[in-house]
Amino acid sequence: AVSLPFAVGQCGNQVGCRFWDLALREHAAVNKKGIYDEALSSFFRNVDTRSGDNGPDIYRGKICSLKARALLIDMEEGVVNEILQGPLRDVFDSKQLITDVSGSGNNWAVGHKIYGCRYRENIVEKLRKTAEHCDCLQCFFIIHSMGGGTGSGLGTFVLNLLEEEFPEVYRFVTSVYPSGEDDVITSPYNSVLAMKELNEHADCVLPIENESLFEIVNKIHQMISSGKLGSTVKQNSLVTSSAGSAKTVPEKPFDEMNNIVANLLLNLTSSARFEGSLNMDLNEISMNLVPFPRLHYLVSSLTPLYTLADVNVPCRRLDQMFSDAFSRDHQLIQADPKHSLYLACALLVRGNVQVSDLRRNIERLKPSLHFVSWNQEGWKTGLCSVPPVGHSHSLLALANNTCVKPTFIELKDRFMKLYKKKAHLHHYLQIDGMEQSCFSEAISSLSDLIEEYNELDATKGGPRIDPSRLKIAV
Amino acid sequence: YCVHGPRHKEAIMELVQREAERCDRLGGFFTIMSMAGGTGSGLGAFVTQCLRDAFPTSFILNHLIWPYGTGEVIVQNYNSVLTLSHLYHSSDALLVHENDVIHKICAQLMNIKQISFRDVNQVIAHQLGSVFQPTHLAGGGSGYSRNPLGDLLESLVPHPEFRMLGLRNIPQMAESSLPYSAFSWPGLLKHLRQMLIANAQMEEGIDWQVRPPQPGSSMPCTNKPLHFNTSIANLLILRGKDVHSVELGSFQDPSLYTSWLNPQDAFTAWKTPRAFNKYEKSAALVSNSQFLLKPLDSIVGKAWNMFASKAYLHQYTKFGIQEEDFLDCFTTLEQVISSYTNL
Numbered sequence: 001a002v003s004l005p006f007a008v009g010q011c012g013n014q015v016g017c018r019f020w021d022l023a024l025r026e027h028a029a030v031n032k033k034g035i036y037d038e039a040l041s042s043f044f045r046n047v048d049t050r051s052g053d054n055g056p057d058i059y060r061g062k063i064c065s066l067k068a069r070a071l072l073i074d075m076e077e078g079v080v081n082e083i084l085q086g087p088l089r090d091v092f093d094s095k096q097l098i099t100d101v102s103g104s105g106n107n108w109a110v111g112h113k114i115y116g117c118r119y120r121e122n123i124v125e126k127l128r129k130t131a132e133h134c135d136c137l138q139c140f141f142i143i144h145s146m147g148g149g150t151g152s153g154l155g156t157f158v159l160n161l162l163e164e165e166f167p168e169v170y171r172f173v174t175s176v177y178p179s180g181e182d183d184v185i186t187s188p189y190n191s192v193l194a195m196k197e198l199n200e201h202a203d204c205v206l207p208i209e210n211e212s213l214f215e216i217v218n219k220i221h222q223m224i225s226s227g228k229l230g231s232t233v234k235q236n237s238l239v240t241s242s243a244g245s246a247k248t249v250p251e252k253p254f255d256e257m258n259n260i261v262a263n264l265l266l267n268l269t270s271s272a273r274f275e276g277s278l279n280m281d282l283n284e285i286s287m288n289l290v291p292f293p294r295l296h297y298l299v300s301s302l303t304p305l306y307t308l309a310d311v312n313v314p315c316r317r318l319d320q321m322f323s324d325a326f327s328r329d330h331q332l333i334q335a336d337p338k339h340s341l342y343l344a345c346a347l348l349v350r351g352n353v354q355v356s357d358l359r360r361n362i363e364r365l366k367p368s369l370h371f372v373s374w375n376q377e378g379w380k381t382g383l384c385s386v387p388p389v390g391h392s393h394s395l396l397a398l399a400n401n402t403c404v405k406p407t408f409i410e411l412k413d414r415f416m417k418l419y420k421k422k423a424h425l426h427h428y429l430q431i432d433g434m435e436q437s438c439f440s441e442a443i444s445s446l447s448d449l450i451e452e453y454n455e456l457d458a459t460k461g462g463p464r465i466d467p468s469r470l471k472i473a474v
Numbered sequence: 475y476c477v478h479g480p481r482h483k484e485a486i487m488e489l490v491q492r493e494a495e496r497c498d499r500l501g502g503f504f505t506i507m508s509m510a511g512g513t514g515s516g517l518g519a520f521v522t523q524c525l526r527d528a529f530p531t532s533f534i535l536n537h538l539i540w541p542y543g544t545g546e547v548i549v550q551n552y553n554s555v556l557t558l559s560h561l562y563h564s565s566d567a568l569l570v571h572e573n574d575v576i577h578k579i580c581a582q583l584m585n586i587k588q589i590s591f592r593d594v595n596q597v598i599a600h601q602l603g604s605v606f607q608p609t610h611l612a613g614g615g616s617g618y619s620r621n622p623l624g625d626l627l628e629s630l631v632p633h634p635e636f637r638m639l640g641l642r643n644i645p646q647m648a649e650s651s652l653p654y655s656a657f658s659w660p661g662l663l664k665h666l667r668q669m670l671i672a673n674a675q676m677e678e679g680i681d682w683q684v685r686p687p688q689p690g691s692s693m694p695c696t697n698k699p700l701h702f703n704t705s706i707a708n709l710l711i712l713r714g715k716d717v718h719s720v721e722l723g724s725f726q727d728p729s730l731y732t733s734w735l736n737p738q739d740a741f742t743a744w745k746t747p748r749a750f751n752k753y754e755k756s757a758a759l760v761s762n763s764q765f766l767l768k769p770l771d772s773i774v775g776k777a778w779n780m781f782a783s784k785a786y787l788h789q790y791t792k793f794g795i796q797e798e799d800f801l802d803c804f805t806t807l808e809q810v811i812s813s814y815t816n817l
Contacts, residue, residue: 472812
């Protein structure tokens with residue numbers, strides 16, 4: 001089953017680059033013989049390049065040349081060019097790239113309306129070509145940021161396009177939300193305009209906040225430098241690390257943060273690529289975690305953040321991993337799921353973990369979590385036997401939880417601050433196809449979403465009244 | 475049920491037809507599936523329907539895995555309700571294994587520390603083997619019985635409303651303990667009988683206080699203690715040494731059963747002197763009784779609770795299962811619950 005990632009915009013492509021790098025590292029660690037296997041085929045094609053780049057696909061046997069199944073879209077050339085000159089240059093070919101020169105000027109409207117229109121056909125054609133090479137296309141991943149112009153505007157344009165052209169394929173979106181101190185002034189506009197699209201056209205959204213990634217990176221640095229850890233940390237096990245991958249240049253500032261997101265995507269798709277005793281495909285995630293169509297925002301957390309080098313894994317460490325997954329400082333957005341309301345929760349475990357470990361920890365943690373009344377046992381679980389590089393086991397938790405609400409409320413507040421003064425509005429309204437109503441509809445959509453979460457929160461802690469059952473005449 | 479079933483029906487039925495034609499004598503169909511997921515449950519229910527349509531006079535027994543109560547799949551209760559109600563219309567009987575029960579057996583009887591699905595499946599396979607491995611004809615003839623599926627259904631399902639079959643076995647222990655254990659038939663059967671009466675899930679922790687109601691009561695229904703497990707029919711399978719001299723009268727006690735059948739008809743025994751899977755003596759009990767009443771009621775209750783809030787319904791309506799279909803399923807199962815409750 002194939003998952004097709006689209007990286008759109010600068011952030012999207014920088015994350016995407018880390019993702020492909022770490023994916024190769026992960027597969028290299030598992031695939032010792034260099035055989036093109038099913039696990040590899042979910043992200044890579046195997047191409048016979050002896051006759052040039054347009055060689056035929058090879059479906060089994062030794063690896064010849066791996067090409068990523070992906071589309072890289074950016075309206076500036078900088079990031080994509082860097083990728084094409086770097087160690088990953090052979091993993092992509094020109095048919096997978098869509099670039100322009102001048103960028104979107106941090107303007108959602110430029111990305112969505114102007115570039116969307118200009119590149120629509122190009123995108124559809126390349127999309128179809130890429131999809132043709134896939135045996136069984138299960139889902140699309142869009143990786144982008146919400147605050148800029150390309151990722152946010154063109155990214156959501158692509159989302160719409162995917163729904164039109166491939167309605168049965170699931171659309172997962174990994175969105176990096178701007179923080180309060182974001183350096184792009186118009187990021188609230190861009191984010192809210194993009195949110196409307198996510199509300200209406202995405203199947204599942206995994207929001208990420210830079211602040212949280214930053215805090216995790218700092219935490220790791222502190223742990224390492226404080227020398228609190230007796231033994232050394234396995235370098236390649238850091239969730240922020242590029243160690244062992246293709247990068248030869250020193251790491252750039254966002255690399256560590258982007259590695260976390262890349263690891264999120266790797267863990268999310270691990271069960272679809274590697275074997276395990278309880279497989280969890282991406283369509284199952286969408287099915288189990290989205291009880292109502294619009295409530296499809298999932299808070300994610302990854303543990304452990306690192307592994308100590310020389311330690312066998314006692315039970316306690318395993319249990320600690322589960323506890324950490326629910327703690328505030330492991331979440332990838334600024335949120336505290338423990339004190340809000342769960343609609344549903346998924347646990348994707350990798351490595352040498354069995355069903356009894358899973359059950360024990362669910363039993364242990366359940367009492368401290370609040371689940372909505374009609375989903376008291378709302379757990380979806382998956383067990384994948386192959387752990388990530390450098391670890392003996394790991395856990396990805398996905399929560400459909402009302403703790404996303406504050407992120408959305410803050411976004412709305414920042415939007416209103418600008419909108420009330422009509423600041424920078426003319427940059428948007430002068431674009432063909434943009435009207436005031438685009439803004440009012442977008443903020444309305446966001447408000448409605450917040451209201452839905454409010455209604456659910458209101459039920460928290462209230463008396464539990466089970467609806468009466470059907471009566472049967474005896 | 476709605477997408478993959480119709481799409482692959484032809485290919486599946488062609489395979490089935492080919493296998494069926496190869497059989498000297500088709501004893502029936504035994505489908506192994508779970509209720510919680512999507513393929514086993516939905517496609518399984520669809521295929522069972524197709525089998526019923528294509529082979530109207532064949533026996534169909536469905537082996538069902540009941541999911542863990544605390545969730546493997548969030549929509550498992552919906553899937554279970556849909557599966558059970560559909561199977562009730564096309565299958566002859568449902569033989570159930572509950573993950574929670576088997577898990578407990580692994581933990582307490584087998585002493586496995588880190589239980590994997592492999593361990594769970596091993597126990598399930600053992601229990602199935604102790605039912606379906608060949609046994610001798612009841613009349614004491616020397617041949618093996620040729621129609622186990624049919625015989626099983628004939629003994630256990632006298633009425634189409636009652637198709638839920640549970641399975642208990644004794645002994646069950648870690649292989650390493652076997653050399654140190656000695657068994658006697660009276661001991662094994664005494665425990666097994668109490669497991670039946672008290673609805674115990676395994677041979678440890680049996681409630682010995684539960685007793686069948688006294689004979690001669692004027693109103694048997696109200697006098698039955700609430701946690702006494704009433705049976706419609708039972709099938710006992712004995713394997714191992716000295717099996718022909720075993721005393722089975724305790725299982726023919728009329729107070730264990732409803733009044734519809736003679737105890738002689740309600741109880742059947744299969745035997746073979748051949749030991750199974752390293753147990754010198756072992757007994758398996760397949761029971762059509764109130765074993766599954768509580769689990770069934772629990773699943774229906776949780777599914778109903780979720781249904782009332784309309785959660786996840788859009789995921790089903792998108793593919794062709796409407797709210798009315800759900801209601802039909804709930805109605806079917808409430809009927810089954812009511813029937814079993816009023817035994």
